Amino acid sequence: MHYVSTREGKAAFSAAQAIVRGISEEGGLFVPAFFPHMGLDEIGAMAQKSYQERACVILEKFLTDFSAEQIREMVEAAYGSGFDAPEIVPVREIDKGRAVAELWHGPTLAFKDMALQLLPHLMTASAAQVGEKREIVILAATSGDTGKAALEGFADVKGTQCVVFYPKKGVSQAQRLQMVTQEGKNAHVIAVRGNFDDAQAGVKRIFGDPEARDWMNQQGKVFSSANSINWGRLAPQLVYYFSAYVDQVRQGRIELGDELNFVVPTGNFGNILAAVYARNMGLPIGRLICASNRNRVLADFLKDGVYDARRAFYQTTSPSMDILISSNLERMLFEICGREVAQVNEWMESLKKEGRYEVKGRALDALKALIWGGWAGDQAVSETIGQIWNRWGYLTDPHTAVALNVHRQYVEATGDERQAVIMSTASPFKFGKTVLEAIEGDVQAQDDFECCRLLSQKTGWALPKAIAELPGKPVRHRAECEPADMMDAVNRAMEE
Ligand SMILES: *Cc1c(COP(=O)(O)O)cnc(C)c1O
Numbered sequence: 163m164h165y166v167s168t169r170e171g172k173a174a175f176s177a178a179q180a181i182v183r184g185i186s187e188e189g190g191l192f193v194p195a196f197f198p199h200m201g202l203d204e205i206g207a208m209a210q211k212s213y214q215e216r217a218c219v220i221l222e223k224f225l226t227d228f229s230a231e232q233i234r235e236m237v238e239a240a241y242g243s244g245f246d247a248p249e250i251v252p253v254r255e256i257d258k259g260r261a262v263a264e265l266w267h268g269p270t271l272a273f274k275d276m277a278l279q280l281l282p283h284l285m286t287a288s289a290a291q292v293g294e295k296r297e298i299v300i301l302a303a304t305s306g307d308t309g310k311a312a313l314e315g316f317a318d319v320k321g322t323q324c325v326v327f328y329p330k331k332g333v334s335q336a337q338r339l340q341m342v343t344q345e346g347k348n349a350h351v352i353a354v355r356g357n358f359d360d361a362q363a364g365v366k367r368i369f370g371d372p373e374a375r376d377w378m379n380q381q382g383k384v385f386s387s388a389n390s391i392n393w394g395r396l397a398p399q400l401v402y403y404f405s406a407y408v409d410q411v412r413q414g415r416i417e418l419g420d421e422l423n424f425v426v427p428t429g430n431f432g433n434i435l436a437a438v439y440a441r442n443m444g445l446p447i448g449r450l451i452c453a454s455n456r457n458r459v460l461a462d463f464l465k466d467g468v469y470d471a472r473r474a475f476y477q478t479t480s481p482s483m484d485i486l487i488s489s490n491l492e493r494m495l496f497e498i499c500g501r502e503v504a505q506v507n508e509w510m511e512s513l514k515k516e517g518r519y520e521v522k523g524r525a526l527d528a529l530k531a532l533i534w535g536g537w538a539g540d541q542a543v544s545e546t547i548g549q550i551w552n553r554w555g556y557l558t559d560p561h562t563a564v565a566l567n568v569h570r571q572y573v574e575a576t577g578d579e580r581q582a583v584i585m586s587t588a589s590p591f592k593f594g595k596t597v598l599e600a601i602e603g604d605v606q607a608q609d610d611f612e613c614c615r616l617l618s619q620k621t622g623w624a625l626p627k628a629i630a631e632l633p634g635k636p637v638r639h640r641a642e643c644e645p646a647d648m649m650d651a652v653n654r655a656m657e658e
Contacts, residue, residue: 217398
């Protein structure tokens with residue numbers, strides 16, 4: 163299996179090269195040359211396997227430069243005692259026809275762990291594979307959850323530094339504290355005085371800057387990415403779609419071969435893209451429902467084909483989806499236009515110059531047939547959290563609630579009542595204040611942590627250790643910078 167860039171299309175890269183580089187030199191994203199097909203027999207056989215074994219089946223098809231033995235070791239190191247659920251991704255039915263796949267049982271309580279517990283292993287093995295001797299400097303922009311998951315995954319991994327940029331005013335209290343209290347000699351955390359899009363644009367600028375590359379090279383360092391533009395982030399995400407599907411079969415909610423809908427709370431389009439790829443491999447997926455918050459650029463795009471990022475940016479109660487430039491959409495565009503790099507370049511040029519692009523004709527029809535887009539504002543999200551708790555005794559975080567709300571809208575609009583799995587992306591305790599207010603009304607609490615304690619008391623849901631221990635941890639990272647000065651901030655971090 164080799165990989166090509168969405169903007170160049172010809173040169174072939176190995177999986178290890180794609181993972182070490184993160185992003186291609188002309189700014190494109192690496193995509194698999196083709197999607198290996200899986201028949202129903204092979205998919206069905208996964209039902210009897212553990213999550214780790216399922217991961218090996220999928221990853222072996224894409225990471226062909228590694229032996230099955232190497233992949234098994236990496237998978238076992240990634241999905242082990244750091245997860246507090248033996249199934250790794252439990253799937254629970256909360257309501258007839260609707261189940262949730264809980265992707266947040268990893269160490270940082272959000273779905274980013276599904277990929278970022280594995281990525282450091284993939285990164286170091288890939289570096290060895292391609293003979294990379296330089297120190298790898300991982301740069302990540304975070305809307306809240308990637309940062310902590312990357313820091314945790316890469317903490318004290320030899321031969322790596324991890325630099326995380328987060329929007330100073332755009333993350334929850336728990337998310338911020340998780341990052342600024344991070345231990346590990348190679349951890350660097352920097353607040354950007356801007357929003358997530360500013361941070362993400364800054365990281366992309368550094369990757370695309372030949373001077374910055376040369377400068378790092380002179381110091382024996384090379385940049386790579388832990389954002390979902392990295393193929394090493396996407397590949398592990400394919401696994402849980404297969405896993406959730408066969409669990410639905412095993413639990414008797416569908417027959418092998420029946421189509422299942424998936425509902426995905428979406429920001430950078432990484433999670434939902436993995437579902438598209440799983441479907442391309444033969445997983446029987448019906449419709450994908452792409453759920454946005456008030457920053458509904460994707461919902462609008464999926465209606466009329468106009469992607470227009472020139473709009474007000476809102477801070478919502480689902481901060482990890484407060485994004486106007488969805489990077490991974492580029493990989494989707496590459497597929498729907500029949501892998502025409504000239505067309506992808508035209509769209510991306512237009513996005514850069516004019517802040518918008520338009521998809522028309524067959525490409526738009528193909529997109530709409532597969533993905534339905536909707537959105538939910540903060541008020542609707544709060545009501546959904548309350549309703550799900552009152553009716554089903556199930557606690558859901560605001561991101562998952564966006565998806566639950568949009569799924570209701572989808573069923574009403576289309577009448578499609580097929581069995582659906584909602585991807586649940588964070589623990590409710592990561593957003594304790596929003597969740598407590600949703601089920602209690604106005605609350606008089608000092609801070610997010612008191613909210614979490616009250617939430618645990620009221621619901622009987624155990625307070626996760628990763629949250630309980632946070633207030634007592636010393637703050638280790640205080641750096642801040644302007645969006646324009648992120649490269650200087652990287653240099654200062656490297657001198658620490
Ligand atoms: C990152 C994140 C999302 C959005 O996922 P994308 O892959 O960026 O679309 C949704 N919910 C939570 C809790 C997240 O951390």
